[in-house]
Amino acid sequence: MNGTRTPTAAPAARAPRTRRAVLKPQGVLLAVLLVAACVAPFQLVPFRVFQLTMVLVYAIAVLGLDLLVGRTGQISLGHGGFFAIGAYVAAVLLDRWDVPYPLTLPAALAVTFVLGFALGIPALRLRGLYLALVTMTIAIFLVPLLKRFESLTGGSMGLTLTKPDAPAWTGLAQDQWLYFCVLLVTGGATLAVAGLLRSRVGRALAAIRDNEAAAEVMGVRLSRYKTLAFAWSAMLAGAAGCVNTWVIAFVSPDSFTSTLSIMLLAGIVVGGLGSLYGPLLGGAFVFFMPTMSQGINQAAPGVISGLLIIVIMYVAPTGLAGLAGRASAARLARKK
Amino acid sequence: MTPTSPPAPPGGALAVAGLTVRFGGITALDDVGFTVEPGRTVGLIGPNGAGKTTLFNCLTRRYEADEGTVTYDGADLLAVAPHAVVGLGIARTFQNLGLFPRMTVRDNVLVGAHARARAGFAAAALRLPRVRREEARLRAEADELLARLGLTDVADRPATGLPFGTLKRVELARALAARPRLLLLDEPCNGLSHGEVAEFADLLRALRDDLDLTLIVVEHHMGFVMGTCDRVVCLEFGRKIAEGAPAEVQNDPNVLRAYLGTAA
Numbered sequence A: 001m002n003g004t005r006t007p008t009a010a011p012a013a014r015a016p017r018t019r020r021a022v023l024k025p026q027g028v029l030l031a032v033l034l035v036a037a038c039v040a041p042f043q044l045v046p047f048r049v050f051q052l053t054m055v056l057v058y059a060i061a062v063l064g065l066d067l068l069v070g071r072t073g074q075i076s077l078g079h080g081g082f083f084a085i086g087a088y089v090a091a092v093l094l095d096r097w098d099v100p101y102p103l104t105l106p107a108a109l110a111v112t113f114v115l116g117f118a119l120g121i122p123a124l125r126l127r128g129l130y131l132a133l134v135t136m137t138i139a140i141f142l143v144p145l146l147k148r149f150e151s152l153t154g155g156s157m158g159l160t161l162t163k164p165d166a167p168a169w170t171g172l173a174q175d176q177w178l179y180f181c182v183l184l185v186t187g188g189a190t191l192a193v194a195g196l197l198r199s200r201v202g203r204a205l206a207a208i209r210d211n212e213a214a215a216e217v218m219g220v221r222l223s224r225y226k227t228l229a230f231a232w233s234a235m236l237a238g239a240a241g242c243v244n245t246w247v248i249a250f251v252s253p254d255s256f257t258s259t260l261s262i263m264l265l266a267g268i269v270v271g272g273l274g275s276l277y278g279p280l281l282g283g284a285f286v287f288f289m290p291t292m293s294q295g296i297n298q299a300a301p302g303v304i305s306g307l308l309i310i311v312i313m314y315v316a317p318t319g320l321a322g323l324a325g326r327a328s329a330a331r332l333a334r335k336k
Numbered sequence B: 001m002t003p004t005s006p007p008a009p010p011g012g013a014l015a016v017a018g019l020t021v022r023f024g025g026i027t028a029l030d031d032v033g034f035t036v037e038p039g040r041t042v043g044l045i046g047p048n049g050a051g052k053t054t055l056f057n058c059l060t061r062r063y064e065a066d067e068g069t070v071t072y073d074g075a076d077l078l079a080v081a082p083h084a085v086v087g088l089g090i091a092r093t094f095q096n097l098g099l100f101p102r103m104t105v106r107d108n109v110l111v112g113a114h115a116r117a118r119a120g121f122a123a124a125a126l127r128l129p130r131v132r133r134e135e136a137r138l139r140a141e142a143d144e145l146l147a148r149l150g151l152t153d154v155a156d157r158p159a160t161g162l163p164f165g166t167l168k169r170v171e172l173a174r175a176l177a178a179r180p181r182l183l184l185l186d187e188p189c190n191g192l193s194h195g196e197v198a199e200f201a202d203l204l205r206a207l208r209d210d211l212d213l214t215l216i217v218v219e220h221h222m223g224f225v226m227g228t229c230d231r232v233v234c235l236e237f238g239r240k241i242a243e244g245a246p247a248e249v250q251n252d253p254n255v256l257r258a259y260l261g262t263a264a
Ligand SMILES: Nc1ncnc2c1ncn2[C@@H]1O[C@H](COP(=O)(O)OP(=O)(O)OP(=O)(O)O)[C@@H](O)[C@H]1O
Pocket: B023, B026, B027, B028, B046, B047, B048, B049, B050, B051, B052, B053, B054, B055, B095
């Protein structure tokens, strides 16, 4: 899981050196990615910077959903709803109370965590299709609720905000500033999830995914871990929604169609269940696929992602990142 | 690990009385009772379908007992939540493997230490210093166990696709990672060759002595049972038909009949 392949029976004294040598390719990839991420907004036109920002926004939501689906083996068709709630929490705070931008993030995290925890409790009792159906109701109930509380949410018209300007000392344009804000949140979320996964908690989640009975025998409290996984996953979707509001400066009930939940699910399948770079691929998929397929038909994005889920589940259960991994494994095998 | 493992506390006896489990029309366990003194190795034998695994499932709270009592170390085991059983010092292996196939062998073993660790979601996400320290300690302990069971070479392989005997050893390592006082092994010799059984028996005896384990072993391999156990309980159709020293039970007319009866 952590990619440290110590050669057979390496003496203990040599272990640290071996580990460093083995971690190298991963570290290089990460460094290249980081440098590229920091240079990109100065090389691209504002529209491309915006696109890249949106990929990072969706990557957070895909990361969160993957924590639940890829790592814990549960399912949710309601994460588009948590995304929307995060977005609205930020929008209402900004619109109503002029809260400083950064403070909307902890608020969105708190609200979606609590809601995720409450709604995660069914996760104790339900599995598979039932869980999928229950979580789907989140997204279904949300739209009428948003329209109902018009004074707060702006009803069907939604809320239009002003985008935050970059502080003068940065010398950045608005799109570049937003990009870096989102990059920071995406990076933070990725680090948090990576920490989670490398710990006792991550192993407990994987144990639940692989064999619930054995996990429980080893002391994993299934209900607690499943509920918390759901809550953390919802919270990350909420974080994505919140930064989405920063970037788009507009929310309306129709911005978060129920296809978003399916798209996010398709995003983790495309990116690869349970892989750390997968969310970036998944985020790109969630952002670009609708605009590209909308040309065909209004319903095309939902249909295409539904079909994609089925196809990918059959062809490559570990997604694109898994395919790449398999390809390199095959290369290694040939070399031997 | 011998110097650091805590001495086995006195007590820790397991007492099963009047235990009955029914599945619809089948009575899988019928008024079963026996006690296991700390430090003992008890063999649990009986023909297929006798209820041996069902008994383990009751002790680890996978199955609800319809009647009867089980006390461990003075506590009512049947009132303990399933996830809390291991916290009392009871670990087990499964007859048909209960590994986590998409995790590495090392991570499987680390899950065994779950109940002995603290890290929660927030602390782990922030990778607090105490989480790092705990993680380093758990990994060192797991590596020690892996080495002891000869699993170092496969530690980073997924816990699937390895020989059955190796996977059984992984499961044993995972159970030991919980630092149990009472260890329940369900057919540990299944799939081992004759020579491997002897080797495994040696290993198990050494582990028992080093770690102060109390063992209950379900096993069909009579040579293993005779050589390793100091007491044997025989079940047939959910009922206890014999109990005593291995040699006694082996020659018990009821036991002979039960085995010959099913063999025919
Ligand atoms: N979950 C269950 N539902 C219904 N019947 C069950 C269940 N578990 C066990 N049984 C039945 O209880 C009886 C005892 O089964 P058990 O698995 O305990 O036998 P065993 O002694 O472990 O046999 P073996 O040596 O084949 O492993 C069998 O008749 C079995 O069919």
